Amino acid sequence: MQDHGGDRQVASSVPHSVKASLSLSPSGPGQVGSGRGSPTSKVGYCGGGGVPVEDMQALAITSLSAADVAKHYEHIRKLGKGTYGKVDLVAHRTQGTKMALKFVTKSKTKLKSFLREYSLTGTLSCSPFIIKVLDVLFETEDSYVFGQEYAPAGDLFDIIPPQVGLPEEMVKRCMQQLGLALDFMHSKNLVHRDVKPENVLLFDRECRRIKLADFGMTRRVGCRVKRVSGTIPYTAPEVCRASRVEGFLVTTSLDVWAFGVLVFCMLTGNFPWEAALPADAFYEEFRRWQRAGCPTAAYPSQWRRFTDDALRMFQRLLAAEPEKRCGVKDVFCFVKYELVSELRRRASCRAKRGERSSSSGVCSASCTSNSSSSSSSSRSHRHPEPSTPPGTTSLLRPAPLKRSVLSDTHSPQEESPGQHHSSPGREKTKSQMVMATAIEICV
The missing domain is CATH 1.10.510.10 (Transferase(Phosphotransferase) domain 1)
Incomplete structure (x- = not known):
C-alpha cells in the first residue's frame, strides 16, 4: 500500500491476483470461469505466441450483487460515464483504500476482451510509469468490473x-x-x-x-x-x-x-x-x-x-x-x-x-x-x-x-481476426470521429 497525495492506494499486479484466483476458477487453466457457473471461454490473443498471463494462467471472475458492492466499497463520486460503462471513485470500507472501479456494461463488450485488458494492464504495471490494476475483479448482474489505482489529478x-x-x-x-x-x-x-x-x-x-x-x-x-x-x-x-x-x-x-x-x-x-x-x-x-x-x-x-x-x-x-x-x-x-x-x-x-x-x-x-x-x-x-x-x-x-476517438458502425474500435474488441467510451456511430465520452477522462 502506498500513500500519494494524501490518498492511500494499493499497488498490485496481476501475477499475484491470478495466483489467488486460480483456485477459484471452476474451469481450470486456460479457461475463464464465472462465480455463477456460466459458460467458459478461452482467452484468445492474436499474434501466435500470445501473452503468458493470458495463455498460461486463468482468471476467475466472481459474482457480486449491487448490495455486495455497496457493502465492500463506499461510493465517493462518479469519475466518468460513457456508452460502454462508467468509472466510480470508491473507498474500501475495511482498508480505507481509494481506487477507481471501472464498470464495463456486459451488453457492450465480451468477457474475454474485458479480461484481456485487465490482464495486460497487470502484466505491464510493474513499470512505475504504467497504471496499476488492483486485486479487484468481479461481475455484477449487468457489468464486468475491475479496480485500478486512482489518479487524483485527472488526465x-x-x-x-x-x-x-x-x-x-x-x-x-x-x-x-x-x-x-x-x-x-x-x-x-x-x-x-x-x-x-x-x-x-x-x-x-x-x-x-x-x-x-x-x-x-x-x-x-x-x-x-x-x-x-x-x-x-x-x-x-x-x-x-x-x-x-x-x-x-x-x-x-x-x-x-x-x-x-x-x-x-x-x-x-x-x-x-x-x-x-x-x-x-x-x-x-x-x-x-x-x-x-x-x-x-x-x-x-x-x-x-x-x-x-x-x-x-x-x-x-x-x-x-x-x-x-x-x-x-x-x-x-x-x-x-x-x-x-x-x-x-x-x-x-x-x-x-x-x-x-x-x-x-x-x-x-x-x-x-x-x-x-x-x-x-x-x-x-x-x-x-x-x-x-x-x-x-x-x-x-x-x-x-x-477529445477524439475512432468509431465504426459495425465493429467498436478495431477488431482482430476472429476476435471482437470494444472498450468503454467508444461509441458506435456513422461519424468518422466523435467526441470521446467522459469515461476516458478517468480510465
Whole structure:
C-alpha cells in the first residue's frame, strides 16, 4: 500500500491476483470461469505466441450483487460515464483504500476482451510509469468490473491550455516518463496503439508523476488487425492508407508516430493536423517539407516556433516511412535542448498576421496565445471545435485539441481476426470521429 497525495492506494499486479484466483476458477487453466457457473471461454490473443498471463494462467471472475458492492466499497463520486460503462471513485470500507472501479456494461463488450485488458494492464504495471490494476475483479448482474489505482489529478488533456501548450519543463517531464512506459511495452513486443493525452493519467498537476493507461487496444507486434473508417490526428499515415479488408500489421512505429503528435500537442495546444492524409493541408505541407529535405528557409507554418533540435526530433518521430522512425527512447537525448524558440514564436506570429491579410497562408490562433498563457494553471480549459475542415486551402487555422476517438458502425474500435474488441467510451456511430465520452477522462 502506498500513500500519494494524501490518498492511500494499493499497488498490485496481476501475477499475484491470478495466483489467488486460480483456485477459484471452476474451469481450470486456460479457461475463464464465472462465480455463477456460466459458460467458459478461452482467452484468445492474436499474434501466435500470445501473452503468458493470458495463455498460461486463468482468471476467475466472481459474482457480486449491487448490495455486495455497496457493502465492500463506499461510493465517493462518479469519475466518468460513457456508452460502454462508467468509472466510480470508491473507498474500501475495511482498508480505507481509494481506487477507481471501472464498470464495463456486459451488453457492450465480451468477457474475454474485458479480461484481456485487465490482464495486460497487470502484466505491464510493474513499470512505475504504467497504471496499476488492483486485486479487484468481479461481475455484477449487468457489468464486468475491475479496480485500478486512482489518479487524483485527472488526465493530461485537462491541463493543456488550448492554442498555448504546456511549459517546456512539464512537457519534458512527460516525454521522459511516457517514453519509458512505451519503451517498456515495446521491449515486451506490445504496442499500445492508443497513445493520446486522454490516456495519460496525472498524480499531480505539474506532471512530476504520470502514468500511461487504457490498454484496450494493445496488441502484439506482428499481429494483423483491421482498421475502422476514419482517423484521428494520432493515427499514423500507413494506418490511414490501409485497406479495411486487408488491414495492417501492428508495429512499434505506430506508437512512435502517436508519441510525436502528442509532444507537438503538449508544446502548442493544437493538433499538427486532423489526419495524416494528403487531403489535409497541414499534413501535406509538412510532407512537402520532409520530401524537400527539411530546408531551414521554408519551415511549415505550424513548425516555425520550434528550435532546430526540436525539428530534428520531430523529423525522426514523424518520418512518413515507418522503418525510418526512431525508437521512443531516442527522444531522451533531445530533452537537454530547448524545444521552443521564443524568438521564432514571435516572428512566426508576425508572419502569420501578414499571411492572414493575404488569405494565402495560415492564420494561427497561437499568435495571441501569450496573452492567455496565465490561464494554464486553471483546473480545466475549453477546447473549441475546429472551424476549418481538413483540406481547406484558404484561411487555415490549426486544429485545436479535442477529445477524439475512432468509431465504426459495425465493429467498436478495431477488431482482430476472429476476435471482437470494444472498450468503454467508444461509441458506435456513422461519424468518422466523435467526441470521446467522459469515461476516458478517468480510465
